Amino acid sequence: MANERMANLVYYSPFAIRKFATVTVIFLLIVQGNNWKVLIMGVNSMSQKVEVLWLGQSDVIAAGGLDMAAVVEDVEKAFRLHGQGKYALPVKVSMEWEWTDPPPGEQRDHLNIMPGYVGGEVNAAGFKAIASFPRNPFKHNLPRASALIVLNDVERGLPLAVMDGTLISAMRTGAASGVGAKYLAREDASSVGLIGAGVQSRTQLMAMKVVRPAIERALVFDIRRDRAEAFAVEMGKRLNLDIQIADDSEAVARQADILVTATTNITEPIIHDGWLTPGSFYAHVSGYECEYDLLRHADKVIVDEWKLVKARMYSTVALMWRDGQFKDDDLYAEFGKIVAGQMAGRENNEEIIVFSPIGLALHDVAVAHRIYQTAKAKELGQKALLWDEPMWA
Numbered sequence: 001m002a003n004e005r006m007a008n009l010v011y012y013s014p015f016a017i018r019k020f021a022t023v024t025v026i027f028l029l030i031v032q033g034n035n036w037k038v039l040i041m042g043v044n045s046m047s048q049k050v051e052v053l054w055l056g057q058s059d060v061i062a063a064g065g066l067d068m069a070a071v072v073e074d075v076e077k078a079f080r081l082h083g084q085g086k087y088a089l090p091v092k093v094s095m096e097w098e099w100t101d102p103p104p105g106e107q108r109d110h111l112n113i114m115p116g117y118v119g120g121e122v123n124a125a126g127f128k129a130i131a132s133f134p135r136n137p138f139k140h141n142l143p144r145a146s147a148l149i150v151l152n153d154v155e156r157g158l159p160l161a162v163m164d165g166t167l168i169s170a171m172r173t174g175a176a177s178g179v180g181a182k183y184l185a186r187e188d189a190s191s192v193g194l195i196g197a198g199v200q201s202r203t204q205l206m207a208m209k210v211v212r213p214a215i216e217r218a219l220v221f222d223i224r225r226d227r228a229e230a231f232a233v234e235m236g237k238r239l240n241l242d243i244q245i246a247d248d249s250e251a252v253a254r255q256a257d258i259l260v261t262a263t264t265n266i267t268e269p270i271i272h273d274g275w276l277t278p279g280s281f282y283a284h285v286s287g288y289e290c291e292y293d294l295l296r297h298a299d300k301v302i303v304d305e306w307k308l309v310k311a312r313m314y315s316t317v318a319l320m321w322r323d324g325q326f327k328d329d330d331l332y333a334e335f336g337k338i339v340a341g342q343m344a345g346r347e348n349n350e351e352i353i354v355f356s357p358i359g360l361a362l363h364d365v366a367v368a369h370r371i372y373q374t375a376k377a378k379e380l381g382q383k384a385l386l387w388d389e390p391m392w393a
Contacts, residue, residue: 048387048388048389048390048393049385049387049388049389050158050159050385050386050387050390051383051384051385051386052159052160052161052162052383052384052386053160053161053162053163053372053375053376053381053382053383053384054161054162054163054381054382054383054384055161055162055163055164055371055372055375055380055381056163056164056381057164057166057167059163059164059375059380059381060163060164060167060168060371060375061167062375062378062380063370063371063372063374063375063378063380064370064371064374065167065168065171065367065371066167066171068171068174068175068178068203068206068207068209068210069210070370071171071172071174071175071207071367072175072178072179072182072207072210072211074172074175074363074366074367074369074370075172075175075176075178075179075363075366075367076179076182076339077120077121077122077366078118078122078360078362078363078365078366079176079179079304079335079336079339079340080336080339080340081118081119081120081122081336081362082304082305082334082336082339082340082360082362083334083335083336083337083338083339083340083342084120084336084340086118086119086120087116087117087118087119087362088116088117088119088125089116089117089305089308089360089361089362090115090116091307091308091311092112092113092114092308092311092312092361093112093113093114094110094111094112094113094312095110095111095112096108096109096110097109097110102134102135103135107132107134107264107287109131109132109133109134109135110131110132111129111130111131111132112128112129112130112131112132113127113128113129114127114128114129114130114359114361114364115127115361116360116361116362116364116365117154117362117365118362118365118366118369122365122366122369123154124151124154124365124366124368124369125151125152125154125365126149126150126151126152126361126364126365126368126369127149127150127361128147128148128149128150128165128169128361128364128365129147129148129149129150129165130145130146130147130165130169131145131146131147132144132145133145133146134264137198143166143199144198144199144264145166145169145170145199146166147164147165147166147168147169148162148163148164148165149162149163149164149165149168149364149365149368150162151163151365151368151369151372158386159386160372161368161372161375161381162384163368163371163372163381165364165368168364168367168368168371169364170199170200170202170203171203171206171367172363172364172366172367173200173203173204173285173359173363174200174202174203174204174205174206174207175203175207175363175367176304176357176359176360176363177204177207177208177260177283177285177355177357178204178206178207178208178210178211179207179211179335179339180281180283180302180335180355180357181207181208181211181212181258181281181283182211182212183335183338183339183345183346184281184300184302184338184345184346184353184355185211185212185257185258185281185346185353186257186279186281186346186349188214188257188349189212189214189215189257189258189281190212190214190215190216190217190257191215191216191217191218191219191255191256191257191258192205192208192215192217192218192219192256192257192258192259192260193218193219193220193246193252193253193255193256193258193259193260194218194219194220194221194252194260194262195220195221195222195249195252195253195259195260195261195262195263195270195271195289196222196261196262196263196286197220197221197222197224197227197228197230197231198222198227198262200262200285200286201220201231201260201262202231202234202235204260204262204283204285205218205235205239205241205260206235206238206239208258208260209239209241212258215241215258216241216242217241217242217243217244218235218241218242218243218244219243219244219245219246219251219252219255219256220232220243220244220245220246220252221245221246221247221248221249221251221252225245228245229245231243232244232245249261249270249271250272250275253271253272253275253276254275254277256277256280257277257279257280257281258280258281258282258283259271259276259280259281259282259283260282260283260285261282261283261284261285261286261289261290262285262286263286263287263289264286264287267288268288269288269289269290269291269294269316270289270290271289271290271291271294272290272291272294273290273291273293273294273296273297274294275294276294276298276352278349278350278351278352279349279350279351279352280352280353281346281353281355282294282298282352282353282354282355283355283357284315284316284317284354284355284356285357286314286315287314287315287316288315288316288319289315289316290316290354291316292316292320292323292325292326294354295316295317295320295326295354296325296326297352298352298353298354299350299351299352299353300332300333300351300352300353300354301317301326301330301331301332301354301356302331302332302333302334302335302338302353302354302355302356303317303331303334303335303355303356303357303358304334304335304336304357304358304359304360305334305336305358305360306328306331306334308358308360309356309358310322312358314358315356315358316356317331317354317356318358335355335357
């Protein structure tokens with residue numbers, strides 16, 4: 001009996017240790033009676049090689065960068081996690097080109113660095129470096145904003161990917177207003193008014209059409225009529241939408257269920273108090289774009305993150321706070337609290353609601369994370385070697 005038990009004992013013995021290019025694998029010999037088999041008992045990573053995935057704009061598009069419905073979903077998820085406190089978001093670093101003089105009333109050229117971490121099911125970290133040169137489209141036929149996004153491994157901090165952020169930034173900014181409209185615009189909203197006919201108005205309109213498919217028409221005004229005309233042709237065809245050109249911003253504001261201002265204006269308000277109709281939703285995307293009294297008389301004023309809005313000191317609500325005419329308590333909510341179900345959004349069809357987002361790196365990271373995962377699955381982009389072995393560790 002004892003001999004039988006001894007014969008059935010399993011005997012483990014390492015019989016081979018083999019080093020491959022990236023890992024060390026340990027093989028074990030298992031003997032039971034007259035039978036034996038080999039198992040791989042463990043894999044010990046020994047490689048210090050780091051490669052970074054490069055995704056150009058065409059790669060980003062192939063990975064779903066122009067899919068506005070998907071971007072809206074990414075941004076909505078990031079807003080919800082923000083409302084739940086599952087994020088890290090330092091104040092963005094901004095450097096202005098102070099050695100240059102912009103035309104009167106226009107922004108200075110500037111460069112922003114925006115880091116962020118999105119927790120929860122996203123669990124991604126990174127940063128966006130974005131330059132804004134408002135005269136690029138007119139002087140160089142180039143985008144106003146150009147950007148790169150870097151994603152980092154949340155466990156080791158190593159860079160995972162570097163990708164075009166120009167498209168992602170434009171799409172996520174439009175999506176942020178679109179998610180705002182989903183929770184804050186009337187369900188029966190059928191018209192969109194746009195001040196400015198640049199890139200931002202394009203993605204803003206795309207997002208509004210995603211969250212309110214019943215939108216039937218849009219009205220656009222730009223100080224350069226040729227840009228408004230080109231916008232109407234391009235976006236009308238893209239979205240199968242009737243887009244009309246207005247003669248001034250007042251005509252747009254008075255006819256819009258959803259109003260968007262996306263300009264580079266910083267000196268004079270372009271939307272006046274009393275122009276918005278009851279029940280309208282106003283996405284205030286950029287700088288000093290409306291009169292103080294409009295915010296004072298709105299039923300609700302909402303931002304994405306109040307700390308960042310004040311730090312940037314750029315939008316109307318921030319300037320109003322600086323001048324002592326808007327208190328912290330006057331803010332209805334940070335939008336993430338609404339998406340997370342902690343506060344009500346629109347409560348009736350008569351409310352005038354203003355949403356003034358400054359832009360969150362969380363949105364860039366969330367969209368870039370999805371793009372990265374899709375690009376890996378589709379084998380898009382190019383791998384760049386950072387090192388085979390680090391110089392020091």
